[in-house]
Amino acid sequence: MQERSSVAELVTVLRRELDRYSPGGKLPSSRALVDRFRVSPVTVSRALAQLAAEGLVVTRPGAGAFRARPRPSAAPAGDTSWQEVALSADGAADLVPRSVDASGVLVSLAAPPSGVVEFNGGYLHPSLQPERAMAAALARAGRRPGAWGRPPMMEGLPELREWFARGIGGAITAAEVLITAGGQSALATALRALAPPGTPVLVESPTYPGMLAIARAAGLRPVPVPVDADGVRPALLADAFRATGARVFVCQPLFQNPTGAVLAPERRGEVLRIARAAGAFVVEDDFVRRLVHEDAGPLPAPLAADDPDGVVVHVCSLTKATSPSFRVSALAARGPVLERLRAIQIVDTFFVPRPLQEAALELVGSPAWPRHLRAVSAELKARRDAMTSALRLNLPEMSLAHVPSGGYHLWPRLPEGTGGTGGTPQAFGSGGEAALTSAALRAGVAITPGRPYFSAEPPAAHVRLSFAAVANVGEIAEGVRRLRTACQEVWGG
Incomplete structure (x- = not known):
């Protein structure tokens, strides 16, 4: 830093x-x-x-x-207003508009202004990233024979595919794994392969805004299925399949974003059975398995490990546990759908650069890798505990129904009926979220409003607070203090 x-x-x-x-x-x-x-x-x-x-x-x-010598004078600006008509006419026949709103994704990618506490980050702080290990791995990878040529297979290096397959478990083999350029790319490939434009796709509610953006950009219609502390609610999932005829359900069974919920053991088989009966795929986004906290018990296996029938298309990544620029992930599937996934990925991106794949192999095979995971596990627990304690002490009005044992954020619910600016009573809806987000930034802390995590009207107002992107627990305490100042401004009192 x-x-x-x-x-x-x-x-x-x-x-x-x-x-x-x-x-x-x-x-x-x-x-x-x-x-x-x-x-x-x-x-x-x-x-x-x-x-x-x-x-x-x-x-x-x-x-x-x-x-440098002065540049030639810039050419006069052209008139691009014609594009407004062209782009609108192009989408006139679309069943679902394909306009793209990337704001929910940019929140976790953009760095806040200097001096602002980053409670809206989506990645590990640089002090938690294995920078030395990654640099050493990349240096070793660059010296490997053939490292700067094409991968021997477009699907990815066989050894890296084997490593991911072992991590997924069950009967998944290396032949059923594709190496992709980050989880976002893998999700985009999966949705393109599984759902034609204009059709519905079932999503958890709330869910990751980046996935909603992918679906809408592909011309799909996200249909929400509520989650609770035990993950998606199977009865509502079955109802949604019957009502919509959807053939895809996207979920995060482990430390769900943003709620932190883990799909309960008794629901795992039920979700697979419901999807299988509907003739539908389950896209499993296993995005933070490697960000488990030190006090967590044994983790459940991925859904893909318990799926012999090819219902699950599995996505997992190294990015969250390393660096936003270390974009190496895996897409695993069984049966004929694998060939469709492979073809779409090759057409879209050719392949993941081989030096990056070689560096990933070097990293996960080094003694530094397990040390890094242990250190991150302990630090995330300490940060989670610090933020939880600070919120309960300084902002008890925020309801924290669930404290996760993995991942990097909390999902507090904002109070209803609190005072607005100047003490005016109001229900704290999405407008209140926006007011609090703006006030927080003025107070020197960046937070994420809850509205972008819902594909339909949210049942309550929330904010998402990340504890991974800050420098230390001291910064967490300062960030919560600033957030309290913002709440006092918006709520009154």
């Missing part, structure tokens, strides 16, 4: 000083910049690279860095 801050500060200073040099003029040497600003050579190198990317500096190996 400190290194990133130093790079940004150095870029700002050098950008201001560029006017001292004529176009083509040489900047001080890297060594001189290191001595002057008392930063590392890596910081100087990254700062110059950023300026070069902005077109302000030109670097010449062995010669140094030079101020």
